[in-house]
Amino acid sequence: MASSKDAYRRKINQNSDLGVMRHQVVSLSFIATPFWRKNGIGQRSPATCRFPKVLGTTKGVKRGLVLPLVATSSQEARSGVNASELPNRGADRLREAVTAREAAFLAVEQSLMQNATTSDVEGTNASTDSKMSRDSPNASHLSQKFLLSYLALWSEARKPSRAEYALAKIISFNAVRQRMLFDYVLQTNVLREREAMDSVPRRIKSDNLRLSVSQRALLHTALAQYAFMERVPVHTIVFSTVELAKTYYGQRFASFVNAILRNLARYGEKWMPELERRRPAEYIVRPLPFPEDNLNVRYSYPGVFVAKVANQLMNQERVVAFLEAGNLTPQIFFRIPCQFTDTAELRAALEIGLLVPWDGSRLSESAARPWNIYRVDLNCADVDGAGDLVIAANTDRVEWAHALPDTSAKDLFQKLLQKFIVQNVTQAEHIYDLCEQLRARWNQRRRLERVLDLCTAPGGKLTAVFEYLQKSGLGDLLTEYVGVDLNGQRLQMVHENIHKAPGMSKGRVFVGIGRGESFVEYQSGFVVQNADDRSIVPSFDLVIADVPCTNSGVLNRRPEARWRLSERDFATAIPRLISLQTSLLTRALRLSRHAVFYMTCSILEAEGSGLVRSVLEQFPEFELSWERLTYTDTAGRDGGYAALLWRHQEN
Structure with missing residues (x-):
């Protein structure tokens, strides 16, 4: 016999679209407790339950911005708008943001929406998207899905002060980086009693209230301020977050936010004398609950990625140092x-x-x-x-x-x-070491005639090689340098860097738009491309392949990139990216007469030494002469891999 609750749900499903949304509820990593339970009010029976006013038009709520207090499996239900309207809707809301906190909240919301609906490591776009990690993207590149893209929209529309922009950037970056830790904090913070959390967090489930993606983003921005901004009073964080909750969701959710954050504030006051023991890492400035033995939650990384790093390093201290470095401000x-x-x-x-x-x-x-x-x-x-x-x-x-x-x-x-x-010092050191290895093998009586960079933007590698060859005598003004990149807009940065390299603008330098994996030649100002490897004749002394990657070595620069290293990504999107890397390295080997510099800003073996060795099985005429893997550290080094591939029987 069906329970009264089941009968009530069937009745709702028959008479209201809101019932459909409730039917599509999926499990999140935490479940919020209704405000009426937080205040000790007895649980209502299904017959007297009513949907919270926030689901409808509520006084004081921004029109068109109301989101349900449930998280659903459909993108439309999550956002309250049609999926095709999300990019424009998010851009409009960001332009209208009044304060830095509101802009940070909306930017984090968009990041969560993207992570919930898409995986950004795609083969066709990887060569432009993942390589943008080293530069601040323009506001027009919203399709590239960077936090800085969203903040740029707000900055262009509102012209905030430097301090206001810095505040929005600090909040949003830390909110996205610490997503997993903050979910854990929210999960442990939802208590039945109105008291500070004890050392053993308790969790309470409720079937009546679950957080939407947008509400989760708002709470993450509040936690980012609490955890990282020591000079901002906790009561100021509570006040500003509650005001935003009122504006976007109404009084009921604002009361819930107030209870959650004040509960956390009491926890912080209780354990501040034991701060060193009560915080996940030194960069956290206030006490936070965290699982001591769970590194991926404690330092906020996907579990499968932490496991892969641990398998490579085989030393927990080094693993922890790497994970902490990925959460610091990049140098x-x-x-x-x-x-x-x-x-x-x-x-x-x-x-x-x-x-x-x-x-x-x-x-x-x-x-x-x-x-x-x-x-x-x-x-x-x-x-x-x-x-x-x-x-x-x-x-x-x-x-x-x-x-x-x-x-x-x-x-x-x-x-x-x-x-x-x-x-970054890592790339500069890798380029220098590669050039030193090249010089040790090169016939000093000859100069390099042609150098090719298959993924050249923003131009740091090509200019570094030019400077080394000029200094060492391996090259001269007759040496030809060719750079190609898929993103034409980023080639402007290449031209700017060429003019910064002493004497390079006077040399034979050619830069054009093209796909590295299908590049054949640069002739008369045009890039010749052909996907057929059989048409290629080796015509370059040195080919540089700094391939697009998962950015696992620069996660401090790309706060959203770590959430594209999930188990699902390793099963689907990342293999496609590795296929692109393989195509680029294969093309580099076919184009090279002597040497290939293979580089990536990933620390994963599958994108570094493992991929190189796999590709070399098809090219017995080349050997792996030198390689180095650098991990992100607290001194400021980015993580990355570099290798020199050398053709046998060279002079």
């Missing part, structure tokens, strides 16, 4: 040619502490050293998101916690950006 480095080390700009930057010489570099071992590496002091440079912010209580006025650097320091930083190439 900025300049690659400055040796002939510019005595310029007035560089001396001034060193004097005020804007630049710090990179003392971990191995580049000084050779007389062919073409450049020096300098790390940027992010606070001195006034980089967005680097400094501490103070927010006045119960307001949205944002200020810097420290005195801003004087105008001369900021102007000097902008001059350095215009004059020198920004490149």
Whole structure:
């Protein structure tokens, strides 16, 4: 005999579209407790239950922005709009955002929506999408699905101050990075009693209230402020989040948010004296509940990815160091040619502490050293998101916690950006080591005649190779450099970097639009392409293949990239990406007369040494001469893999 609750649900399904949404409810990693239960009100019987007012038009709620208090399996039900309207709808809402917190919330919401509906590691778009990790995307590239794309929309529409933009960036980046940890915090924070959480978190299930993706995003942004912004009072975080909840969802959900966050605040007050023991990592500034033995939740990574890293490193301390580094603010480095080390700009930057010489570099071992590496002091440079912010209580006025650097320091930083190439120390070291290995094998009586970069944007690799070849004598102004990239807009950055490399703009340099996996030749200003490998004749002395990847070595720069490393992605999307990498390396080997530099910003063996060895089985004329795998670390290195493939029986 059917229960009264089942009969009630059938009646709702017959008479209301809202019943359909309830029928499609799927399990999330946490389940929220109804506000009436939080206040000790007895549970209502099905016959007297009513849908919360927030599901309809409620006074004080933004029209058209109301979302249900349930998470459903359909994209339309989750968002309240048709799936085809999501990109434009999200863009419009971001442009209308009034405060930095609101902009951060809407950007995180879009990131969650994308993760729930799509996997962004696609074969056809990977060469442009994944390589955008090293640059700030333009607002027009919403299809590329970057947080910075969404924040750029808001910035262009509202023209926020530097401090306001920095606040939105800090909140949204940390909210997306710490998604799994914050879900755990919400799950353990929903308690039956109105008291602070104890050391053993308790979980309560409820079939009457579940969070939508949008509501989850709002709570994540609140937790990001609580966990990372020590100078922002907790009551200010609660106030601003509750006000946003009222605006978008109505009073009922706002009351629920207020209860959740105040519960967390009491937990923080209780355990602040034991902060070191009560926080997941040193970068968390307030106590948070976390599972001590579950690394993927504690540091917020997909479990399958953590398992793969652990299998590679075979050392828990190194695994933890890698996971922590992926949650830190990424460093900025300049690659400055040796002939510019005595310029007035560089001396001034060193004097005020804007630049710090990179003392971990191995580049000084050779007389062919073409450049020096300098790390940027992010606070001195006034980089967005680097400094501490103070927010006045119960307001949205944002200020810097420290005195801003004087105008001369900021102007000097902008001059350095215009004059020198920004490149992470890992890529600079890998390029240098590869070139050193090439020089050891090359016939010194000859110069390299032609160099090809199959995925050239933004141009850091090609310019670094040019500078090394010029310094070492392996190349001259007659050496031809060819770069191709699928994204024509990003080629502008290649041209800018070419003009920053001393003497390169006067050389024989050709850059064009094309697919690396089908590139054949560059003739008379045009890229010749052919997917048929049989038509290829080796015509380049050196081919560089810095292939698109999962970005697993630069997850601190791409907060959303880690959520494309799920078990589903490893079963579907990532194999397609590896197929693209294989095609690019295969084409590079067919085009090369002597050497191939294979590079990737992934630390996964399947994209590095495993792929190289697999491809070389089909090319017995090549050998793996040298390789290096670098893991992301707290000093500022990105993770990545580099290998030199050398053709046998060379002079």
